Every structure is written in structure tokens, then in C-alpha cells.
Amino acid sequence: MNIGDASKASGVSAKMIRYYEETGLIPAAGRTTSGYRTYGDTDVQILRFIRRSRDLGFSVEKITELLALWRDRSRQSADVKELAHEQIAGLEIRIAEMQAMVQTLSKLAEACCGDHRPECPILEDLGGASDPGAGAPFAAPRPRAGLKGHLPRA
Numbered sequence: 001m002n003i004g005d006a007s008k009a010s011g012v013s014a015k016m017i018r019y020y021e022e023t024g025l026i027p028a029a030g031r032t033t034s035g036y037r038t039y040g041d042t043d044v045q046i047l048r049f050i051r052r053s054r055d056l057g058f059s060v061e062k063i064t065e066l067l068a069l070w071r072d073r074s075r076q077s078a079d080v081k082e083l084a085h086e087q088i089a090g091l092e093i094r095i096a097e098m099q100a101m102v103q104t105l106s107k108l109a110e111a112c113c114g115d116h117r118p119e120c121p122i123l124e125d126l127g128g129a130s131d132p133g134a135g136a137p138f139a140a141p142r143p144r145a146g147l148k149g150h151l152p153r154a
Contacts, residue, residue, distance in 0.1 A: 006044055010051060
């Protein structure tokens, strides 16, 4: 099957299939004489595995580990369970961070009158007005820490 068929069968976009191939997450696809990629049922099964792993929030690095364990028939299930527990812990941290964001934004939204006046505690907070060292409206952003892609709690 071609990349479009593999995409439909696996639920992984053609762009991501190419990316996974480029990064080595999946083996290079076979090619037709005209250069088109070809995929078989095993390839689709691997792509479904990757898609499901991504749906559960695993990083590409962790998916690489999971794929290696999946392929290794002499693996210990304890190794797989350990990866799952690590993922659960990371998800719980992200959930707590998101709950803190909701609480902060809810308090800011409550503090905003939402009327015709220009004063807005939401924008003031975002601009750093409540941060003692922020100063000018276009001050340098605060350094980020914590999980990749997530802001630290204030």
C-alpha cells in the first residue's frame, strides 16, 4: 500500500509517517521503481502502536523504548510496567500544573470587571505588573522550568 493508504489504515498522517521514517522510529519504507513508498501490514501495525503510544502522551524517545520492548520477545513485563508508571507520574504532574493554571486564570477572570474600562487584572498579570521585578511592559520573559512545553507555577 502507498503512504496515503498506510495513513488511513493507521490513523497517522503521511507527514508524521515521513517524520518517523526520517528519525528512525520506523524502518525505511520499501520503494517502487518510480520511488513511491510502499507499506505492508506490519508497517501499519507499528504505526498504530506509535499512534496509540502518542495518544497516551509518550514522547518519541519513550516510544522508541516501547517499540524495542515490543519487538523483544525475551523482555520482562516489569520493564514495560516501569515505563508506564513513569508516564503516569509525568501525566499527574502535568494535570496538577494545568489545574493550577485553571485556578490562577479563574481568579484573574473573577477579578476582571469585564466592563468598558481599560483596566484589566488579567492583562496586568500577563504583562508582569504583579511581578516586582517586571518593570516595563516589554521586559524579558521569565525563564521556563519544569516539563518541556509547560510554564512553571508562580
